[in-house]
Amino acid sequence: QMQLVESGGGVVQPGTSLRLSCAASGFSFRNFAMHWVRQALGKGLEWVAVVSHDEGNKYYADSVKGRFTISRDNSKNTLFLQMNSLRPEDTAVYKCAKGPGVAQGKGYIDYWGRGTLVTVSS
Amino acid sequence: IVLTQSPGTLSLSPGERATLSCRASQSVSGDYLAWYQQKPGQSPRLLIYAASSRATGIPDRFSGSGSGTDFTLTISRLEPEDFAVYYCQQYGSSPWTFGQGTKVEIK
Numbered sequence: 001q002m003q004l005v006e007s008g009g010g011v012v013q014p015g016t017s018l019r020l021s022c023a024a025s026g027f028s029f030r031n032f033a034m035h036w037v038r039q040a041l042g043k044g045l046e047w048v049a050v051v052s053h054d055e056g057n058k059y060y061a062d063s064v065k066g067r068f069t070i071s072r073d074n075s076k077n078t079l080f081l082q083m084n085s086l087r088p089e090d091t092a093v094y095k096c097a098k099g100p101g102v103a104q105g106k107g108y109i110d111y112w113g114r115g116t117l118v119t120v121s122s
Numbered sequence: 123i124v125l126t127q128s129p130g131t132l133s134l135s136p137g138e139r140a141t142l143s144c145r146a147s148q149s150v151s152g153d154y155l156a157w158y159q160q161k162p163g164q165s166p167r168l169l170i171y172a173a174s175s176r177a178t179g180i181p182d183r184f185s186g187s188g189s190g191t192d193f194t195l196t197i198s199r200l201e202p203e204d205f206a207v208y209y210c211q212q213y214g215s216s217p218w219t220f221g222q223g224t225k226v227e228i229k
Contacts, residue, residue: 037220044209044220044221044222044223045158045160045166045209045211045220045223046220047211047217047218047219047220050218059216059217059218060217061217061218095165104151104152105152105154105172105213106213107154107213107214107218108154108156108168108172108211108213109156109158109166109168109211110168110177112165112166113165114165115165
């Protein structure tokens with residue numbers, strides 16, 4: 001059974017850093033693109049970043065470009081999101097998600113984790 | 123690409139037809155547009171990809187159509203489990219973007 005379990009969320013002050021992890025199981029992790037999508041409480045979905053199966057391609061939302069870094073460890077079936085220079089507007093539930101790829105036509109998301117809450121507040 | 127969904131809320135009764143709109147600020151490359159359903163306390167579920175292809179296990183009462191800048195999700199006959207929030211997403215060009223969502227509520 002496919003599973004994505006996020007961890008690493010918490011309460012942090014503006015300007016600090018946090019690293020999220022997502023443990024994947026039940027599918028061949030190394031063969032698929034992985035995304036981070038966030039959702040502020042009671043709000044809509046905001047796509048954050050995607051990494052291709054081999055880390056050859058990474059793409060970011062304009063709102064996080066230069067501050068967040070997506071990466072993966074295929075030997076440990078784990079996805080990461082390094083978040084630096086955090087702002088109050090980054091407060092959200094961060095969901096790890098799986099997709100077919102990053103090539104043209106492959107960017108949709110076919111499975112989601114439950115998410116981990118990040119709160120940025122002084 | 124900014125995606126604008128309408129209406130914000132759709133109030134319908136079970137058995138009725140639901141028509142949800144997603145309009146893009148510029149043409150979506152390849153018509154690479156997906157639709158997701160999200161119920162309270164749950165993560166989204168993929169319904170439609172490539173504008174009109176149903177995802178695995180999705181009932182045929184869900185259908186997607188459209189091209190370019192105008193896309194539609196149609197639920198032919200609403201079942202009780204269909205009342206939820208629906209999001210469109212374009213993945214034709216980076217950065218990928220979502221619409222703000224349409225809530226389908228029981229009238």
